[in-house]
Amino acid sequence: MLDFLNPVKGFAVTFRQMFRKVDTVEYPEVKKPTAPRYHGRHQLNRWPDGLEKCIGCELCAWACPADAIYVEGGSNTESERYSPGERYGAVYQINYLRCILCGLCVEACPTRALTMTNEYELANDSRESLIWTKEQLVAPLQPGMEAPPHPMRLGDSEEDYYRLGPSFAAAQPTDLLSMLARSRGADGAPDAPAAEPPAEGSEPRADAGGT
Numbered sequence: 001m002l003d004f005l006n007p008v009k010g011f012a013v014t015f016r017q018m019f020r021k022v023d024t025v026e027y028p029e030v031k032k033p034t035a036p037r038y039h040g041r042h043q044l045n046r047w048p049d050g051l052e053k054c055i056g057c058e059l060c061a062w063a064c065p066a067d068a069i070y071v072e073g074g075s076n077t078e079s080e081r082y083s084p085g086e087r088y089g090a091v092y093q094i095n096y097l098r099c100i101l102c103g104l105c106v107e108a109c110p111t112r113a114l115t116m117t118n119e120y121e122l123a124n125d126s127r128e129s130l131i132w133t134k135e136q137l138v139a140p141l142q143p144g145m146e147a148p149p150h151p152m153r154l155g156d157s158e159e160d161y162y163r164l165g166p167s168f169a170a171a172q173p174t175d176l177l178s179m180l181a182r183s184r185g186a187d188g189a190p191d192a193p194a195a196e197p198p199a200e201g202s203e204p205r206a207d208a209g210g211t
């Protein structure tokens with residue numbers, strides 16, 4: 001019964017759809033915000049004084065399933081320092097022709113130097129321009145930061161960076177020197193115990209801004 005309607009049932013589906021809300025976004029005129037943890041292009045982060053977090057260890061390159069990362073490490077010297085440790089990333093490239101934005105490189109990074117932003121507009125008609133260099137990937141300098149090379153401004157030891165880094169990052173740039181003086185005490189030695197981490201929610205995301 002009613003089999004004679006079968007040929008026109010499909011039109012009912014089409015007709016119903018005409019009254020539903022349209023999900024189409026008129027990109028590029030309209031840009032819909034991504035999810036907060038969306039995997040966009042990478043960023044090489046800095047410490048609060050502007051030194052780079054990358055230590056040139058190549059772990060990200062080894063973790064990459066697409067062989068999209070190329071790293072050459074260099075050695076810091078007292079007169080030319082780019083990161084707080086012994087080594088820094090002298091050459092850093094990500095090939096976005098290969099990258100599948102999986103985030104495994106971010107997981108492998110031991111210093112949280114490498115994170116991913118929400119930027120997704122990576123298309124280009126030139127193959128060369130899709131190989132991003134360190135200069136393109138490194139986070140911009142924020143207020144209070146100084147372009148490397150320069151000496152370690154947050155203390156004389158790497159411990160100051162790793163132990164107090166989150167506190168420095170949460171502080172206003174103008175407070176950094178006074179925080180450092182307080183943390184090191186009158187004799188110049190670091191106080192014990194370790195500084196309290198910032199309250200939950202006050203610690204900036206490692207992939208946000210320049211830290």
Ligand code: SF4
Pocket residue numbers: 063064065066067068069094098099100101102103104105106
């Ligand atoms: S996101 Fe994935 S594919 Fe892209 S560079 Fe990192 S590990 Fe490689």
Ligand code: SF4
Pocket residue numbers: 053054055056057058059060061071089108109110111112113114
């Ligand atoms: S980004 Fe991280 S994993 Fe990659 S070389 Fe730098 S410190 Fe090592």
